[in-house]
Amino acid sequence: MNEVFRYLLMIVVMLFTLTTIAAWLIWLERRMLALWQDRYGPNRAGPFGLLIVAADTIKLFFKEDWIPPFAEKTIFVIAPAIVAAAVLLSFVVVPFAPGILVADLNIGLLFFLAMSSLGVYSIVLGGWASNNKYSLLGALRGASQMISYEVFMGLSLMGVVMLSGSFRLTDIVMAQKDHWFVVTQPVGFILFLIAGIAETHRLPFDIPEAESELVAGFHSEYSGMKFGMFFIGEYLGITLVSAMVVTIFFGGWLGPFLPPLVWFALKTFVFIVLFILLRASLPRPRYDQLMEYGWKIILPVALLNLLITGAFALLKG
């Protein structure tokens, strides 16, 4: 009974922390973008403008929850929930620190891949149910982009699985006691980072949204808290991919002096800021360029990386 209670408590705390972090990231992103563009950003509400998050949330809650009459009602409502649910489910396997994780599955890495592949549905269904040509175009782009980049995401991680000999995320972290996997798998790390950005459809890979061509892409017709769900889902996705990069390539909670949880949070924060810096600095590629880049460059590189890693693992016995 005690055990069950402990897990329940952990789940509740984790849910609360993650949603708070995701909301706070909105403020962080706006302030950081402003910093890099030589302006102030939101600095009025509360200290350093921190309360802008509360103001935004209240605004979203009080907006009219409008479902367009031409939309497919049920699917239109389900779609935004899928993205948030899929990303939150992935956090089940992320080891924050020894003992601080919900489920230590022996197939944790695959579970993460499975949940991130289910996240596509929110884009596809949201775009289709809106019954709007811009939304549909965004959905089509989103579907093809995410399916293509999922392939490399899986392949780029298999090198790490080969070296650590396990799909269990705690084993992968413990295998990095001597050196981080970014040292032995630099190619895998870069490919995973690219695939991760594409999975969360952040700039420069925000083709499904592409607000300069498609209004707002797949969520053009959404307003109020349904739009808020897409928004929160995106920031949760950034947190998730950063946490996974840290777990798989940067030694997770391992580090000297500071407690494990602090190390994990610090490393994750660095990657979140990197995500924001990417948005501030890179332009968006054209859709066909994105697909060509994926299939003609990244896929062969990922396969080569796998081949070479396999050969080394075989040589070492």
Added chain:
Amino acid sequence: MDIAFYITAAVTVIATILVITRHNPVHALLYLNVSLLSHAMLFYLLGAPFAALLEIIIYAGAIMVLFIFVIMLLNLGKETEEQERKWLKMKVWIGPSLLAAILFAEFLVLVLWSESAAFGPKTVNPREVALSLFGVYMIGVELAAMLLMAAVVGAAHIGRHKRLVLHRFLKEEKEEHEEAVI
């Protein structure tokens, strides 16, 4: 564990029936998705977590997305629904339901009169799956790989398009030239 299995099995059956009876193709595909997810759950409960997650990654995450992708592009409306209604007369159902009834009877006999195997005898971890795939079933894996390679080559051939001359004046000139040759 038993109760979880039966609940999941019930969800699977209901979702699969709904797949067949929906008129809207996107709704049908969504129910198919639920069916696939509950299949994955069944695999997990029966002690095959690796197979369960591959089911989600490959079927639910990739193949079904492509299905929905194509259906979205087809933009099926009221007319196709009417057409489907016309095709599905009561007479059509006789053959399939007869065959299904035979299978169901067989299934009942098997369930009621045979030794029931205890489910989930042991969990099969990924290492064992890999060992049997690349050990005992090596030939099957290689044959599947060849088949997939053929499919990829075929798709690349069909998808290849000739380089278009984009400038309209150039295009006209080229056509004239061709006519002159003919």
